[in-house]
Amino acid sequence: MANLCYTPPRHCPSDIYLPHQLKDCEFVFVRNDSVKRPLTPAYTGPFRVLKRADKYFQIRKGIHTDNVSIDRLKPAFIEKPSSHTTSQSTPQVQENFKTPVSLDKPKYTSSGRKFNVLVFNDNTISFYLSIYLSIYLSISFCSYLSIYLSIYLSIYLSESLLIYIPISQSIYLSVVLVR
Structure with a gap:
């Protein structure tokens, strides 16, 4: 016990990891720092970035704007829709157990509601x-x-x-x- 010495607390700010894609990304995710219920996602979004500053970003959340600190942000990479469609065949999955399949066209009731007739194996x-x-x-x-x-x-x-x-x-x- 006599050999233990007192170490003063560190008052310098700790470094925060900031992704380099954050400076030019179009959309961001915002971390939710509140106490969360189980299975609640840690990030919400993606939100569009309107304005950038050194310590915060101005983002659009729904119909209003919000200033968010950059240490709560993560860049979101949104896939752009392709201009051409490719005709790749999707693999067929074989099922051992047959599920109910509707073989007939939809039928209509006297009031005009549509219903399907299920045909069971x-x-x-x-x-x-x-x-x-x-x-x-x-x-x-x-x-x-x-x-x-x-x-x-x-x-x-x-x-x-x-x-x-x-x-x-x-x-x-x-x-x-x-x-």
């Missing part, structure tokens, strides 16, 4: 129906009868396999495996 309907029936039967009966009935119905309807995992004496967790 047979496996999709039977899959959802087997899950619904297994949950309904396990909640309503809570017995071995519900297990046998839901296994029979799921195999009959969707050719899927239900696995029951006992959680307690009368509650079972059902897992559906589709072939």
Whole structure:
């Protein structure tokens, strides 16, 4: 303890990193220094730069202007829209599980509202129906009868396999495996 010596505080200003693109950028992001809720972005923007000074920038936020210190700014690089369009083919993604697809043209009700008719794959309907029936039967009966009935119905309807995992004496967790 006797060897420790007192170091006076440093009163000189600390250096702040300023990106060199900040001097000629057209748009900037502004750092939010307040206490933030979880998953709130640290920067807002981009905002257009109207005027530059040594220590602050004047930016347009919506319909009003605001003076912001340069240590809260980060340059925003906005991609300019291309004048020509390229016809590059996008890669096709194959799905193993078919989702509901609307094959018909939109139909109209008598009042003039537009609606689509969804056409389901047979496996999709039977899959959802087997899950619904297994949950309904396990909640309503809570017995071995519900297990046998839901296994029979799921195999009959969707050719899927239900696995029951006992959680307690009368509650079972059902897992559906589709072939």
